[in-house]
Amino acid sequence: MSLSEHATSAMDAPRDTVLTVQEASVRYGATTVLKDLSLSLNRGEFVCVIGPSGSGKTTLLRLLAGLLTPVSGSVDFRGQPHRAPSRDIAIVFQDYTNALLPWRDAEGNVSLALEAAGVPRAERRDQIHALLRTVGLVGSEGKFPAEMSGGMQQRLQIARCLAQKPDVLLMDEPFGALDAMTRQKLQDELLGIVAESQVTAFFVTHDLEEAIYLGDRIIALEPNPGRVSQIFDVPLPKPRNQLTTREMPEFLRLRRQLFDFIERYEQ
């Protein structure tokens, strides 16, 4: 069996869906934010979402999180109707400063997720240290969020989400507020974490190259009302590399397609 055949067969292997959205509509007052939107997330895949502003990217994420319910249609999580947040779905918010407890240090913030899950006190310490090691925060255990850089705070929020041992990791432009170098570093670390924990990732971004670099699949939303416009498969090999992956013809082709897509709405 040649290498390429092996890669295809792995991709075509039956994969169960974790989250399914069927014909869901969401309204805020008189405005329809999402209309008859359908999509499904397969176990272990990395799905990125792009779209012009107003296309309902964040609303879609909140719908998947169970933070809001559709006015029509349905959301299923592991085959069951999904109406309220579940501990198996973790959310990484963009505004890490607001999402962390300023009065708890790094350990305490990770501990919050373990306390919520009822992990006994004696077991928490080891788990916290393992999680902080995973996100590269060794040595910052006793630091408070206000004493950390933006990148460190976002790492801490990711650690807290991983403490939930989630099946699905929802991320709302998590690196949007970070500088380019930190962002690239965190992208690679995130890919490593996702690959290792086999979590299903749903990643909202406005950075088209970030979407290609991270995703197995890219969902493009269009606005007024928000709905799925196109789905792009990303056939780039893994693990990805900040230099070589971004120079591949396939990467550049997708980049062109996505820019053309976005261009239509940016006038």
Add this chain to the structure above:
Amino acid sequence: MTALKGLVLPIGLLIVWQIAAMATGMQSDTLAAPDGILVALVNGLTSAPFWVDTGDTLAAGGMGLALGFSVGAGAGILFALVPPVSRILRVTVELLRPLPSIAIVPIALLIFGFGYQLEVAIVAFATCFPVLVLTESAVRQVEPRLSEVARALGLTAWARITKIVLPAVLPRLFVALRLAAGIALIVAITVEIAANPIGLGSRLLRAASSLRPEDMFATLFWIAFLGWALNWGMLRLQSWLFPAMSRSER
């Protein structure tokens, strides 16, 4: 140094007062010279009844404050977190809140009679509403993102209150306590002057009505000192507990 500059005016006034009293050879049933007041104050501070009165005022005020603060803070949290409760009780609270606390003295007197209970009840009534209002607004202003975090993490309602809401509002809860402490002292003294025959307020009234101006002013200065010391102590405690907040407030 700046603190000392602030003392120039009051000390200057006392000196002018003293000189005026000595120059005119003042004999009065309503005014007293500073030296006489000082003697009365020292006499008071070295006598047991003076301390009993001080203790009565502080105990009644303190117990009323504890009761009013607990009820107010608890109701404030409940109102902010459970909208139906807020809707049901809102009108009742808004009707009771503007009632001057001293206006309920006659009713409270019928219920409790003279003594501690009367004063505790009225101080509790007076302090509970401002604490309620401040607590409710503090809880409403807790970062909404944190309540989403709490939902995503699956925190129980009790864990949300103890692990997120209370720590988040603690600094502002302390400000509410500080303001309520000031109110408690004022109301305690007022109740003692108006009705309750215990404490420093009653002492003040007795001194005035038995034409002992030195004692009257000595008690007045002592009450002023207690109020100042209370606020000073609370401010120090606040800057020790919540250093970040006190910096921005000063």
